[in-house]
Amino acid sequence: MILKLSEEQQLNTFGNAFRVEIFGESHGPALGCTLDGLPAGFQPDLEDIAFELSRRRPRQSIESTARREADSFEILSGFFRGRFTGMPMTAVFRNSDAKPADYCGTAARPSHADYAANRKYGGYNDPRGGGAFSGRLTAPLVFAGAIAKQLLREHGIRVFAHVLRIGNVSDLRFDPCMCEQPMLDPFFPLVAPDRRSAFEELFEKAAADKTSLGGIVECAALLEPESAFF
Structure with a gap:
């Protein structure tokens, strides 16, 4: 059997020459991203990536979320001896402050993606804390963006x-x-x-x-x- 995905089902991957795919949910065990199109031999500045992630991380201020995550990442592939290998690179962020029980039976929140996601995926999506549409998913996006900025600085x-x-x-x-x-x-x-x-x-x-x-x-x-x- 051959399954053909519609364009509407392919929304987790972005880009052409530099491709970013994000995965995971807000209150699942982990989330992350896979980057493809990285130049072999490039040496990313991991401290710069960590600094960019610190900008995303909540702080003790009125505009920040109450959720506290370390935003530490683990690179699983495409990275060897401090440089990109040219193969797809996958990085994961383990969730440590997830509280899935807080969302059991919670109604769809106004101005969030809860209702739209439920309709789009027929109720099979993970709705806890917004699931794949949570602000927590900005962690892998910031990781990808930090690398993209480093590549652009080379030019x-x-x-x-x-x-x-x-x-x-x-x-x-x-x-x-x-x-x-x-x-x-x-x-x-x-x-x-x-x-x-x-x-x-x-x-x-x-x-x-x-x-x-x-x-x-x-x-x-x-x-x-x-x-x-x-």
Whole structure:
């Protein structure tokens, strides 16, 4: 028997030359990603990857989730003696703060993917904590993004982003004519840092009202100028 997957069933893999596949659920034993298209011999900076993951990890602040995970990763394949082998690389994150019992019988949450996922997968999906649609799945995405940024830096391309707007509070936009990467707080990047207090007041009000907020992130890619040749 030959099974043919529809396009709607192939949504866990992204990219063409650099392919990223994510797997796992929020309150399962582990989650992770498989990266394909990595150049053999490239030596990734694992400390840089760990730093990027620390930016994702929740902190003691009003805007963070209460869930605490170490975000430590284990590379299972495609990595040998500190370099990529050229084969697909798989990395896993073990869940340590999973509490699946907290979600038994929980109704679909407004503005989350609970109901849509139930309809899409006919009720066979793991709904605990959002399952495959949880914010916990951003851990392997950050891991993949950190590697992608390192590869781009090899070609003189810098990628960075900031919080442009959350709710009705906005930051300044990037200067479209900028020639160098601006200095940004890695844990709450704003072009105008003095606006952070306005964001924090917004978060406190949303928490008190037990509601959620939407937002916009502005991302930029900057090609570093070549050095002059004399």
